[in-house]
Amino acid sequence: MAVATEINSSSDQLATELVSIVGADAVLTETEALRPFECDGLTAYRELPLMVVLPSSISQVQDVMKACSRRKVPVVTRGAGTGLSGGALPLPNGVLLSLTRMNNILEIDAAARTARVQPGVTNLSISDAVRHLGFYYAPDPSSQIACSIGGNVAENSGGVxxxxxxxxxxxxxxxxxxxxxxxxxxxxxxGLDSPGFDLLALMTGSEGMLGVVV
Structure with missing residues (x-):
C-alpha cells in the first residue's frame, strides 16, 4: 500500500507540473479521456498511458520533456495515431505526448519548392496548401488524409x-x-547537403527513440 500511495503521489505531482506548463485542458488523466490513445492503427495491442499531454509549442514540448526526464518518467510521442507498427503504443507508467495541436503550416517558399510546417500538419493539408502552385507533397501513405508529418518522419513513411x-x-x-x-x-x-554526419537520415524512421520531432 505504501508503494502504491507513493506512485499515486508522484503521478499527481507530475500532472500538476505538466498542467502548469501546458494548461489544464492539455493534460488528460481520466480513463475515459485516455481510451482513444490506448493504441495506434495496430489495434491488436492496447495500453492506457499514465497521462496524455497535448503541447501547442516547441517550448512546451521542451518543458514537458525536462519535467519527465527529471522524474525519470518515460515518454512516447504520438502523431495522428494512424501507424501500423505500434510505434505510438503507450507505456502504462509513462506520458503519451500527442502533437496534434501543433498543426500549423508556417511558411511556403514556392521558388525553393519547400514548406516549413509543425509536426501535427497532415500530408493532405500540405498538398492542399500548394495545389494552386501546381505542387503536392509526394510521400503518400494511404492514410495521407489523416496522418501527420511528424509521424511520417518517425516512421519514414511512403506510398505509391x-x-x-x-x-x-x-x-x-x-x-x-x-x-x-x-x-x-x-x-x-x-540546402540539399549539410556538413558532418547525416543525422537527418538517422532521425528519420527512428520512431521517436532519438528525440521528438517538432
Whole structure:
C-alpha cells in the first residue's frame, strides 16, 4: 500500500507540473479521456498511458520533456495515431505526448519548392496548401488524409509515389528535434547537403527513440 500511495503521489505531482506548463485542458488523466490513445492503427495491442499531454509549442514540448526526464518518467510521442507498427503504443507508467495541436503550416517558399510546417500538419493539408502552385507533397501513405508529418518522419513513411519520389527521408531537408532532456537541436540544413554526419537520415524512421520531432 505504501508503494502504491507513493506512485499515486508522484503521478499527481507530475500532472500538476505538466498542467502548469501546458494548461489544464492539455493534460488528460481520466480513463475515459485516455481510451482513444490506448493504441495506434495496430489495434491488436492496447495500453492506457499514465497521462496524455497535448503541447501547442516547441517550448512546451521542451518543458514537458525536462519535467519527465527529471522524474525519470518515460515518454512516447504520438502523431495522428494512424501507424501500423505500434510505434505510438503507450507505456502504462509513462506520458503519451500527442502533437496534434501543433498543426500549423508556417511558411511556403514556392521558388525553393519547400514548406516549413509543425509536426501535427497532415500530408493532405500540405498538398492542399500548394495545389494552386501546381505542387503536392509526394510521400503518400494511404492514410495521407489523416496522418501527420511528424509521424511520417518517425516512421519514414511512403506510398505509391515513393517508387518515383522516394520515402519521407528523401523529401525533407531539415528537422527541429527536442531531446530526452528537453534540449532543442536542428539536424539537416536548408540546402540539399549539410556538413558532418547525416543525422537527418538517422532521425528519420527512428520512431521517436532519438528525440521528438517538432
Amino acid at each position: 509515389h515513393c517508387l518515383k519520389y522516394g520515402l519521407t527521408v528523401h523529401n525533407i531537408l531539415q528537422l527541429k528535434v527536442v531531446t530526452v532532456d528537453g534540449q532543442l537541436m536542428t539536424v539537416g540544413s536548408e
